[in-house]
Amino acid sequence: MRLIYLCSALLLLILLPRTCQGGNILVFPTEGSHWINMDILLQALHSRGHNLTIIRANKSWYIKDNSTYYSTYTVPVDSTLEKEFIIRVVSEIIDFERGAHPLMSFLGSTVGMLGTIVEAHEGVHEFVTTMLDDRELIRKLNDTKFDLVLTDPWWGGGAILAKYLNLPLVYNVRWLIAGEAHFGIAPSPLSYIPVTQSRCTDKMTFFQRVKNVIVHLISQTQIYLVNQIYQKICDKYLGPNNDFYQLMIDADIWLMRVDFVFDYPRPTMPNVVYMGGFQCKPAKPLPQHLEEFVQSSGEHGVIIMSLGTFVSELPADMANEIAAAFAKLPQKVIWRYKGSRPSTLANNTLLVDWMPQNDLLGHPKVKVFVAHGGTNGVQEALYHGVPVVGIPLFFDQYDNLIRLEDRGGAKILTLSTVDKDNNFLRALRQILNEPSYRMNMQRLSRLHRDQPITPMDNALFWIEFVMRHKGAAHLKPASLRMSWYSYHSVDVALFLGGAVLLMLLSTFFLIRCLCNAMCKPKVKRE
Incomplete structure (x- = not known):
């Protein structure tokens, strides 16, 4: 019996996955x-x-x-x-x-x-x-x-x-x-x-x-x-x-x-x-007040908006234009915003100081993500297959968004055009009404998740x-x-170029000497 226990313990140790000791x-x-x-x-x-x-x-x-x-x-x-x-x-x-x-x-x-x-x-x-x-x-x-x-x-x-x-x-x-x-x-x-x-x-x-x-x-x-x-x-x-x-x-x-x-x-x-x-993961259940708000959207769904950690408010006229655009849509809106309440804000828009962004993006009723294009937010949108209206601010954000737009999953607005000529409202309606945006993001999501590890x-x-x-x-x-000139083989190119040039010059002078020798007039013997 003791031998059986010993063999069982040994087998268990063999079958345990290899791990790294705590470092x-x-x-x-x-x-x-x-x-x-x-x-x-x-x-x-x-x-x-x-x-x-x-x-x-x-x-x-x-x-x-x-x-x-x-x-x-x-x-x-x-x-x-x-x-x-x-x-x-x-x-x-x-x-x-x-x-x-x-x-x-x-x-x-x-x-x-x-x-x-x-x-x-x-x-x-x-x-x-x-x-x-x-x-x-x-x-x-x-x-x-x-x-x-x-x-x-x-x-x-x-x-x-x-x-x-x-x-x-x-x-x-x-x-x-x-x-x-x-x-x-x-x-x-x-x-x-x-x-x-x-x-x-x-x-x-x-x-x-x-x-x-x-x-x-x-x-x-x-x-x-x-x-x-x-x-x-x-x-x-x-x-x-x-x-x-x-x-x-x-x-x-x-x-x-x-x-x-x-x-x-x-x-x-x-x-x-x-x-x-x-950093992406399956969505967890929303807090009760957010879940109730999301469910109240019915068949129209929800739009969420967040411009990142450092943009808690916008110039008043821009915020009013964005709020007015939201007011013209049948969707409900959850907007992370800490500035003064826009005067054009409608009942369909909920202002919050913070939102569980990943969990909202994973909710089936979320239709569009209005984002600044930070790497974390863009990848969470891709993971959950949610199309994006992008408002980039600086550094890599435009470049992040253009990768989604190039693949048919986003629409980009600049800060100079977002509050002019109804551009923001037009972009939202385009993504909401054109199924290809969501289909493209869902396809990217499937590709991203299809990995062996x-x-x-x-x-x-x-x-x-x-x-x-x-x-x-x-x-x-x-x-x-390696130095830059070795990495790009600049020294090798110069050496080979010099060798070829030397061979050409040597050949040229040899031919010239032969020509001179053959063409030199014979001197009569006295």
């Missing part, structure tokens, strides 16, 4: 909406038994000092990037875009944002230097024996911290400093890969390709200027032989927050893992893979360690 993960997050999706990933890691420690600033917007699933080290700083700074910038952008010519809008969203981007990273610079100057904090970090650093590289401090502590590095990534992350690691032909803020698709005309190249050059200028901010930290704490850009692109695994249902097909790398839509499980596997193997050096391409 110690050091997290260097980015603020704002970036924290929202990082937080979801951290909760999943905690549920698998991992210990999480977060480095946060004392002026953090959302990252709480006390949590049931992570511990924190708080760095006291005076002028790190603050929420009020972003709200002010967004307000200025709205005021500018409303009256801007398309050319001025393009220049404002690219060149005009340069100073704002640099100012934001200067605040991060203070945060990182204060952290590295705290010898007691560094001692505690070293004593904890972390297995890896998990960070969002929109801020550059995580890569520096990983190098300083000599730890493997994993990215939860969409943006690398001021540009799309693929451009930092993978071949990116500008002929068919649109640069963020170019507002192009992967099918570009000649002049669109010219625009794409110009935007790329502007983006590279932004990245260069921001890199100099972080290079000062590298020179001070890591030594002059550590180039920040090389540190930044040397992550072991890049957990990319897109997939090729949402993004355009493009070259990639072995250590890039796609987890687009990892969920995006979240894929991300968790690769994080634990790095912990098990102390990195993923075998997946890093040699291109990361």
Whole structure:
């Protein structure tokens, strides 16, 4: 009998799935909406038994000092990037875009944002230097024996911290400093890969390709200027032989927050893992008051509207125009809005301070999502198959929305046209009355969900893979360690061109010498 129990226990151990023992993960997050999706990933890691420690600033917007699933080290700083700074910038952008010519809008969203981007990273610079100057904090970090650093590289401090502590590095990534992350690691032909803020698709005309190249050059200028901010930290704490850009692109695994249902097909790398839509999940039941409001819409359904974390109100005339458009529709509307109540607001529109966005998008009565085009909201709409009326504000939002519009699932309005000539009402009616928009989004939803493993499980596997193997050096391409002229074989082209030129010159002089020798007049012998 004892032998039977022993054999049964052994069989049970063999059949148990292999798991990673709980590890110690050091997290260097980015603020704002970036924290929202990082937080979801951290909760999943905690549920698998991992210990999480977060480095946060004392002026953090959302990252709480006390949590049931992570511990924190708080760095006291005076002028790190603050929420009020972003709200002010967004307000200025709205005021500018409303009256801007398309050319001025393009220049404002690219060149005009340069100073704002640099100012934001200067605040991060203070945060990182204060952290590295705290010898007691560094001692505690070293004593904890972390297995890896998990960070969002929109801020550059995580890569520096990983190098300083000599730890493997994993990215939860969409943006690398001021540009799309693929451009930092993978071949990116500008002929068919649109640069963020170019507002192009992967099918570009000649002049669109010219625009794409110009935007790329502007983006590279932004990245260069921001890199100099972080290079000062590298020179001070890591030594002059550590180039920040090389540190930044040397992550072991890049957990990319897109997939090729949402993004355009493009070259990639072995250590890039796609987890687009990892934050999406089936809808949960709505709170009772929202469920009652939604059900009261009858056969017409519901429209939901949210312009993101930092747009809680709009200019009064724009808000009145949007409310008046809603009033002309038979649908019910749930609008996340904290500003003064629009004078044209009708009984069919419910203003809320907050909404369970994912749960509403998953409700069968929701017909349209009016959104600003942030990555999280766009992917939730795609996951649930809800068509979008987009009102982009800045940075990647127009480019996110154009990917849906290009696939027939969205309609885009600009800030300068949304409240003119009934454009907003016309766009809503077009999506509500034309079945192809919903059909296209439902098709994208089916493609996105048809995967052998969920995006979240894929991300968790690769994080634990790095912990098990102390990195993923075998997946890093040699291109990361090559100079630009070697990567593009400029030196080889010059060498071969020089060799061909030398052969041609040698042949030319040989032929010339032969011709001279053969054509030389014979001298008569005396």
